[in-house]
Amino acid sequence: MPETRFRLGDAQVAALARWSFGLGNAAPELPPADAYEDAQGVLVAVREQGRLVVVEVPRWRPPSAVTRQEARTAWVGSPPADPSELPAHVLALVPAAGTSADSAALSAAAAEWTAVRAGGREVELVFVPVTAAAPEVSWPVVAEAYGATLLGTRVDAQPAGHRGGAVLFFTGLSGAGKSTIAARVVELLVEEGRGVTLLDGDEVRNHLSAGLGFSRADRDTNVERIGWVAARIAKHGGIAVCAPIAPYASVRETVRGEVEAQAGPGSFVLVHVATSLADCEQRDRKGLYARARRGEIPSFTGISDPYEVPVDAEVTVETRGRSVDECARQVLAHLR
Structure with missing residues (x-):
């Protein structure tokens, strides 16, 4: 029989990534298929003997690829009004509320963080989209998984909605x-x-x-x-x-x-x-x-x-x- 492929929505792809990184308790429920791809047609997961296996999830970096010895601070939501508050190493946790529109929301959020670096700040930035205003595990646990310490005073997560388009x-x-x-x-x-x-x-x-x-x-x-x-x-x-x-x-x-x-x-x-x-x-x-x-x-x-x-x-x-x-x-x- 020919291989069946299913194109996932953005929220499904993000949920798949979180689960594969150990930040979700159970594999996301996906429609029956042999292979799964993202909105751009990139293969992200396959089923092998009935078991879901993640191949690659673009835009996401697993904690193992991010954790370093240097101190890193996690920020939830948008960057601070005064970029001088930022340390040299930043983990940006951006909630997208689990909606299927999170790609647009995340693009807009990424632009806000990119503007910080465009302003001349020497900031090493890791951008982590999280598809829930309150993730399955707590923000401190998510931050710790990436080798970061959560700065709790700027937890300004807002559900992603209409972003201008x-x-x-x-x-x-x-x-x-x-x-x-x-x-x-x-x-x-x-x-x-x-x-x-x-x-x-x-x-x-x-x-x-x-x-x-x-x-x-x-x-x-x-x-x-x-x-x-x-x-x-x-x-x-x-x-x-x-x-x-x-x-x-x-x-x-x-x-x-x-x-x-x-x-x-x-x-x-x-x-x-x-x-x-x-x-x-x-x-x-x-x-x-x-x-x-x-x-x-x-x-x-x-x-x-x-x-x-x-x-x-x-x-x-x-x-x-x-x-x-x-x-x-x-x-x-x-x-x-």
């Missing part, structure tokens, strides 16, 4: 103005110096989803692909702006779950561009609605196929009598 997910009928408003939102974000990526529905159809049709299954696949790319952008602190029609509530909910699993709670912003069907037909420059009315375009959203109006949108944009700039700034106001 976001997905602005526009939905609405064809011709509602989604792409136009989304493009203006991108312009305004660029003017502010924000990192932003536009995933326009038509462009994604032509490239990422080339070959898909317009059945419900194909439409869902197209939206899920957009959501997956957007989630990866948000996971690493960027802003993704998406503008598909996304007519079905179930797939919008799937995308919300994917984004928040990778980038944390609050990272998904559903924007309903609530232009009426009558207004969309009136402004239809391509004549698509007329063709759909004549039966020339099957499964056309709003005519022969349903559009499920969102009941969970963070922002509802009414376009009648309003400029594109006004609509775009309403969306941006939600990010502030």
